[in-house]
Amino acid sequence: MKISIIVPVLNEGERLRPFLEHLRERAPSAEVILVNAVGSQTVSERAIALCDRVLTSGRGRAAQMNAGANAASGEVFWFVHADCQVPPGCLEEITRALQDRKVVGGCFRIRFQRRKLIYRVSDAGGNLAVELFGRCYGDHGIFCRREDFFAVGGYPNVPLLEDAEYYRLLRQRGRTRQLASKIVPSPRRYEEIGPYRLTAAFFFLSALYILRVPISTIARLYERLCVIQRE
Numbered sequence: 001m002k003i004s005i006i007v008p009v010l011n012e013g014e015r016l017r018p019f020l021e022h023l024r025e026r027a028p029s030a031e032v033i034l035v036n037a038v039g040s041q042t043v044s045e046r047a048i049a050l051c052d053r054v055l056t057s058g059r060g061r062a063a064q065m066n067a068g069a070n071a072a073s074g075e076v077f078w079f080v081h082a083d084c085q086v087p088p089g090c091l092e093e094i095t096r097a098l099q100d101r102k103v104v105g106g107c108f109r110i111r112f113q114r115r116k117l118i119y120r121v122s123d124a125g126g127n128l129a130v131e132l133f134g135r136c137y138g139d140h141g142i143f144c145r146r147e148d149f150f151a152v153g154g155y156p157n158v159p160l161l162e163d164a165e166y167y168r169l170l171r172q173r174g175r176t177r178q179l180a181s182k183i184v185p186s187p188r189r190y191e192e193i194g195p196y197r198l199t200a201a202f203f204f205l206s207a208l209y210i211l212r213v214p215i216s217t218i219a220r221l222y223e224r225l226c227v228i229q230r231e
Contacts, residue, residue, distance in 0.1 A: 105144030
């Protein structure tokens, strides 16, 4: 089962090459497709050498991930953020999950590499939300079969929560599974905003999403709660 890893990129700079080296070590047999956003920093030649394909698309995760999927040759698509660490044996675990033809896709658990209790609240809450409500964000590393990706129309063009919306569409098509292994997301956003503030904001916005508050409304609240206004 050939797996294509699709990585959307926006201004990752020098962080990108170490991530790609890590990805090649943990997923050596996968096709790696990097999708850089228009206007983003140029991808270095050393990073390009670690990819099977490097594309440029319109800015926005949905547009970038859809562009990557359209160029991918794998039977399975795995969407991975460029600032995370993927678990050992990740490709084998995805393959085992998809041996069940009723399973259309899934994701991994997350765990931040920080000792503060607030990070345990954040990652435990995120993992539990996948199990209880089927609400999954992109840092969990969503994967799916190729045919199911195109059957649901790919990632929807919405101002926020495109990952959660896409996962919701997948769940309408068949079963999804949250795997036991853990992806380690970057804590940089939490450290920039503040872990308590950002965790509280995410819980609040997630509750609104589960209650089916319009995404346009949630996006406006996100701008107020989670975006630092720079001079």
